[in-house]
Amino acid sequence: MITPQNLLHMIKAVIIDDERLARNELKKLLQDFPEIEVVAEAANANEGIEKIDTLNPDLIFLDIQMPGKTGFDMLAELDKAPDVIFTTAYDDYALKAFEVNALDYLLKPVEPKRLADAIHKLQMEEGKDREAISEDEIPVNRSLLHEHDQVFVKDGERCWFVKLSDIRLFESVGNYAKVYFGTNKPLILKSLNALEERLDEKVFFRANRKHIVNLRLIEKIEPYFNGGLLIELKGGEKIEVSRRQTVKFKEMMSL
């Protein structure tokens, strides 16, 4: 029975797999999980991106090997990644990526027990996140990335899911942006200007032409010559704030 209570916790899911039978099989398995509603299917990465953009699902089931683009490539193209459960048949390359990054994955043919575990784990994490984000914090503007949103970052063979709140710095490198989090700094194919537009300006501040810093991860601030500022981030990076931006920075901080 659908009550408003469990409607609230319904998980909207999209299945992305190039094989119709594989999608059917997964849908069939998901019938045992009434809280999961499969809102769409996609047969390749481009279709997947389209469905994700229009339907904004909470969860995607994603095949790695697909014609055109792989599942990893598809995720890297998304501005923000929904929760992902990878599905793959035996695949050395993909399995290595999973082991390194502890991503959740299901091996086809999917074992119902494993599927239940993966969904359960997801619900637990969802619950934690929901507690962490208070109601008023949830952004009205959906196109804006919230700091609790996660992005998928792929650099060569390595890939990560990163919470925006864990990223301390974006640095412009030609057409790419270098993303600093933990001890990693992979490159993503996105311009700093495009990123700035999508990022929450209350958290991410454009310090100068080449850098966007996370205001929550600043270690200390020192005055710099020419009326500018020098920010030291938690990771030890020192970023100069341009004179023009310093004015803006002080305004924001004084609020």
Place this chain on the structure above:
Amino acid sequence: MMFILLEFMSDQKVTEKLVEQILVMFFSGMIATHLFREFIRKSNWLMLPVEKAFPKFLLGIIIVCLVAGLVRVGIINYLELTNTKKKWDFSTRLLFATLENGLFVIPWTLIYYFYHYIDKSRKQQLDTLKLEALVKELELKTIKSHINPHFIFNSLNSIRALIDENPERARTAITELSNILRSSMQTEKQETVTFEKELNIVKDYLALEHIRFEDRLRVEYQIDDNTLNQPIPPMMLQTLVENAIKHGISKQVHGGTVKIVSDFKDNYHEMVIRNTGRLNGSRNEDGFGLVSTRNRLQLLFGQNANFDIRELNGNMVEATVLIPRVDSY
């Protein structure tokens, strides 16, 4: 000997002392060379390369000669076997004895060393041959038994979905999959199979892939019936068709065609696999399928077989295998 003869040269009558002295010499020489041999064996000098062994043997020879000389002079002195007429001092006699021992010990060492050297290198050659044969056998085995696990699990997954949708097709799919698995296991024992047998496996394989890819995969056959009983290396056609799917069809959003041709060309049995797709340079060249195909043909036919893969007019890849035609079959 020289030393003994020298000592007795001035002496007119050859006494029994001469015989005794020769006996002492042989006795001391035997003991010294035996000890030397033990030492050589214990310290593994025979395993050393020539340039390292040479100085060690040289030093060894000098010491052995000296020791044998000492023993000999000592015994002779003790038994008073010297020629009484010529009284040479001890060190001169030791020097003579040592040099004389060298005359025996050096050839003995050389013979000993080279005998073992030749023996060793012959054994080494034999070992290398054995190893090569083993490697060849293992290579053939691993190449043959290679069936892509990705394919197996994907097939099982589609079959599971088919059980509800089309139980009849699910049943035949299981038969097809069993055939492939069985033949991939059996081929480990055989060097060649008939083309017909291999083609049946490929047909089963493509039927299974058709379940997965549905209308994204189109298959065409153009088979000269006379080629059906030609012997070919097992699982070779299969590997190439698998490649055509993996690198060709599965990468095409709208799918494509796989065409298999088998006919005679001059004195060769020609097999061609054509598929939609592109040859992406180095990555495909190094792929397991192509390398293993080349290696197998090389191992089985030497220079008499040929394998070639190339791109045709933009969106087609053609792999061609030429192997000698066998008429007795």
